[in-house]
Amino acid sequence: MTTDARLALEQVTKAFDGRTVLEDISLQLEPGELLTLLGPSGCGKTTALRIIAGFERPDSGRVMLGGREITAVPAHRRSMGVVFQAYSLFPHMTALTNVAYGLKIRRQAKPARLGRAGELLELMGLSEHAHKYPHQLSGGQQQRVALARALAVAPEVLLLDEPLSALDAQVRVQLREEIRRIQRETGTTTIMVTHDQEEALTIADRVAVMRDGLIQQLGAPAELYRQPANAFVSRFLGTVNLVPVTGDGTRIALFGQAVETVGQHDPKVPLRAHIRPEDIELSIDEAGPGMVSTVLLRGATTSIGVIWDDLVTPVRVDLPTREAGGIESGQRVRLGVRVPHVLVEPDPAATGSQKTHA
Numbered sequence: 001m002t003t004d005a006r007l008a009l010e011q012v013t014k015a016f017d018g019r020t021v022l023e024d025i026s027l028q029l030e031p032g033e034l035l036t037l038l039g040p041s042g043c044g045k046t047t048a049l050r051i052i053a054g055f056e057r058p059d060s061g062r063v064m065l066g067g068r069e070i071t072a073v074p075a076h077r078r079s080m081g082v083v084f085q086a087y088s089l090f091p092h093m094t095a096l097t098n099v100a101y102g103l104k105i106r107r108q109a110k111p112a113r114l115g116r117a118g119e120l121l122e123l124m125g126l127s128e129h130a131h132k133y134p135h136q137l138s139g140g141q142q143q144r145v146a147l148a149r150a151l152a153v154a155p156e157v158l159l160l161d162e163p164l165s166a167l168d169a170q171v172r173v174q175l176r177e178e179i180r181r182i183q184r185e186t187g188t189t190t191i192m193v194t195h196d197q198e199e200a201l202t203i204a205d206r207v208a209v210m211r212d213g214l215i216q217q218l219g220a221p222a223e224l225y226r227q228p229a230n231a232f233v234s235r236f237l238g239t240v241n242l243v244p245v246t247g248d249g250t251r252i253a254l255f256g257q258a259v260e261t262v263g264q265h266d267p268k269v270p271l272r273a274h275i276r277p278e279d280i281e282l283s284i285d286e287a288g289p290g291m292v293s294t295v296l297l298r299g300a301t302t303s304i305g306v307i308w309d310d311l312v313t314p315v316r317v318d319l320p321t322r323e324a325g326g327i328e329s330g331q332r333v334r335l336g337v338r339v340p341h342v343l344v345e346p347d348p349a350a351t352g353s354q355k356t357h358a
């Protein structure tokens with residue numbers, strides 16, 4: 001079932017009613033790769049997916065598969081399996097006949113198609129539900145059937161549009177692991193749209209972060225999380241403290257420590273530093289300039305709120321819970337920076353009243 005599908009978008013642009021929704025999007029997937037398209041609502045993720053699926057034509061640019069241009073090839077001839085957010089199963093068919101449906105369309109003989117559908121349901125752990133109708137299945141089970149149905153025709157490319165977003169948290173996590181496993185086992189090149197950063201990071205080989213029709217950054221999950229290309233990616237990929245600072249062009253003073261910035265910055269402009277809670281070190285010190293305001297046990301990590309200088313919002317520091325034992329509200333602390341480089345951006349609040357800093 002492994003394919004050599006190299007899927008690419010080349011400079012794809014799309015507008016609706018004169019409004020640009022995708023602007024010069026280019027990306028390329030290696031065969032068997034899983035890429036997530038991550039971004040806030042309305043950034044163009046679904047439109048990009050629909051263009052790949054063939055439900056929508058780009059205004060300019062090309063869709064390529066295995067070195068061949070398929071921009072004008074109709075959806076049903078693209079060898080792509082699609083799963084949407086809402087369970088799109090046929091309500092009057094059993095799980096088994098739903099999965100076999102695509103093969104029926106392709107005129108495969110009944111015993112062969114039911115055999116194949118049975119195999120896929122087994123792969124999904126749904127064998128005992130094969131003869132149930134969609135309304136007799138849970139949401140998670142229905143999405144598994146939808147996934148099996150998409151895979152039944154051995155598509156070169158699997159397209160998943162928020163397939164987990166209608167499910168509750170536990171089922172979501174479970175099914176996302178299953179999607180990953182099955183995607184690997186079948187070697188199917190896959191694009192999954194999501195607006196959930198944790199989902200995007202945990203499931204993908206690479207993530208494309210989108211905003212307003214543009215790809216902001218495309219890379220491996222760890223690369224995006226550790227080295228965000230800009231302030232948007234930094235904030236979108238996880239919790240980050242935004243701390244007003246001043247700098248000299250290449251360095252800032254952060255928690256009383258000199259730290260290099262990522263790239264150069266304008267020393268005349270008020271800045272704010274982006275620093276993740278786990279990248280801050282904390283030490284208890286009676287003469288320390290900070291004060292613990294909250295200690296929040298989350299499980300494996302503990303989040304500690306620290307009042308620092310005249311920052312309006314306490315700085316959040318995340319420590320492994322086993323290292324956070326003696327820390328209590330009211331304690332004086334010192335903070336430090338654990339990373340060699342810190343991302344900064346012009347501080348939009350510097351002239352307002354939101355978060356000022358002397």
Ligand code: ATP
Pocket residue numbers: 016017021039040041042043044045046047048195
């Ligand atoms: P969401 O997560 O909310 O689905 P998205 O990132 O997938 O968002 P798209 O669905 O691609 O975003 O939509 C991008 C923009 O294009 C939105 O402003 C949407 O209203 C608009 N849009 C999408 N399809 C059409 C259409 N057929 N006609 C007009 N406007 C459209």
